[in-house]
Amino acid sequence: MSEVVNKATLAKETTGVLASLTTGQKNEALLVMAEALRREAQAIIAANGEDLERGRLAGTPESMLDRLALDVGRINSIAEGLQQIAVLPDPIGDTLETINRPNGLSIEKIRVPLGVIGIIYEARPNVTVDAAGLCLKTGNAVVLRGGSSALSSNRKIVEVLHTALAQTAVPPGALQLIEDPNRSSVDEMLKLNGLLDVIIPRGGSSLIQNVVLNATVPVIETGAGICHTYLDASARPDMAEQISLNAKAQRPSVCNSMETLLVHRDYAVQYLPSLAESFRTASVELRGCPETVALVPWALPVTAEDYATEYNDYILNVRIVSGLDEALRHIAEFSTKHSECIVTEETEHAARFLQEVDAAAVYHNASTRFTDGFEFGFGAEIGISTQKLHARGPMGLPALTSCKYKIYGSGQIRS
């Protein structure tokens, strides 16, 4: 039996116990896990040192080493994450619907765990703890497959968490780490129907595309964000500038940041030159349509490929449009259906935009950067779903649950 099948089987064997744990038992386990991480911080940092050393020898760029690196501060904040999950309401066992049928059948729709969740991710060891905590809180077993560059860190972290769970009501087998660094272990997980109930990829677009295109296990797709902001003719210039600067430059590396600014011609003629200056001050490179370049001579010419690119960087496409209809057409063509915004003072335009744009989150007069589980008040975020099944947009704890119908009868049969 391969490591993947073996560990997924062990995880599945714990699902019955997990589904029946009380909220108190789960929260207690989360706190014990947090405590253990803090206590074993030095051992985890030592293991992390091995990963960093290997990374340096392999010539890994500093920015990636930084994402991999753990210190006491980071471990404390990871432990704090578990404590925050402990105080969130437990969705498991909630009654979602009650149906009383004329034949006397009483039907209750109850929230239950998904079962076994596979998480496939890259080199951030914080995901190991975060995913374990979110899955545990929702009564799910989890099979983790992190990037091989973080293997020593992940192995130590999971060892610490296993020791911690052994003192609690949660079976340690509920948390499994795939250690096989070969790509084949990922491929095996993707086809593990019957043992894994769902796979959630967390990482860059090539990781996500590999999962989406090859998995036979159901997937929750997360990720790609080509987000637009449309400045309507009636947009208030101060608000328009603040929102578009925030959407682009506050943190360009994330999926809810803006890649293309669409500007109504009337607005552009009056305000685009000064808005462009503000972007220049914020170190943002502009790529514009011919009309934009006419107004902002230092902007580079934009290409159709640029409109279809998620830069995650200090680069912004700017296109001048004749009005709402052209903006809607552009968005329909290039949007990845993540987050889209209109800045306008015209209520009717806002209503049309929010109705007609097909995206997880549609904004009137606010930055697309708010598409986030914490900003929505969910208290947690598993990721941002860019598909339409099961969950769409920021996913809180309920995204890690399923449901079940309990039917109470007194001898009813079907005629």
Added chain:
Amino acid sequence: MSEVVNKATLAKETTGVLASLTTGQKNEALLVMAEALRREAQAIIAANGEDLERGRLAGTPESMLDRLALDVGRINSIAEGLQQIAVLPDPIGDTLETINRPNGLSIEKIRVPLGVIGIIYEARPNVTVDAAGLCLKTGNAVVLRGGSSALSSNRKIVEVLHTALAQTAVPPGALQLIEDPNRSSVDEMLKLNGLLDVIIPRGGSSLIQNVVLNATVPVIETGAGICHTYLDASARPDMAEQISLNAKAQRPSVCNSMETLLVHRDYAVQYLPSLAESFRTASVELRGCPETVALVPWALPVTAEDYATEYNDYILNVRIVSGLDEALRHIAEFSTKHSECIVTEETEHAARFLQEVDAAAVYHNASTRFTDGFEFGFGAEIGISTQKLHARGPMGLPALTSCKYKIYGSGQIRS
């Protein structure tokens, strides 16, 4: 451009209009469609005759020809199905959640259509109309790929519906039929990410498995049901007999019928011989464990493979167990997580069974045959989901919807 890409593109082009239709417009279209089917019944029956003729020449079994055959009565009942969909509440536009954030952002979670739904099915032409009606009511475009043996019928039906829709607010392009009878057109649909938002297979297990194992588009899996009924020691004999006979023999060909009866030893010793007689009277073949065969000498010996078989026929496995724990273990091993039942007078046993069995529908003292959208009071049924993502169990109209967050701001930016 292939037929599949061409028609899926045409379908997708209608999604904006579809999402904005009023409930009245959609209901009106459903009634116009129903009326057109009745009016054109003879033309549809003539086209159906071509399919039947081809089927007879190809030596298709009578039972399959019967599923394919249309007459005035069947067309009337198909038309009536559309009228029933028209009176159901429209889920689109429902506000699912309202969140007011401390920073003044107001977030509304709204129910929206999925977009374009692909339906892959076999030789029943009623599915063509049914799927079209359910998708239209939920504001979705639909790409239908029916079995080639029903092609003439489906082509005529879709022609009639297109003519009908041309008189309504619904763009006829919202309904597309793939006519290419080759398997390659199915394969192409399965990989049509970006044009299809979801695929729902309807049919036998080989069709469903092909879709599940090869689709990169998200799938809602429907189908397989290896359902169990467990008769506990305290089961009332009259109720136990009625429920188990109903679960097996009222309509054995469907997914919510029972395949294996688990019987507590104490119950079996007293009542199994007479229960077995009732099954014999109902023409049900029994395959029993050794203890069963000792009590019911005419029963055939059961095999492990039998326990894993969905017969959809007048055949029943019978296994005697030592109690609830053994019953739970058997179900965990062989269940397809569709519908499972306990017959008992002990409330605690019922509670444990309903909690611990991992299935879409878990019953206390009622036949598993009730797992059905109409029996649950949903007024419609797209199918019965046997997966845990998005929808589980009988799927009513909400299973054909997604959601979207509308966020209303007044200039908020993220700090």
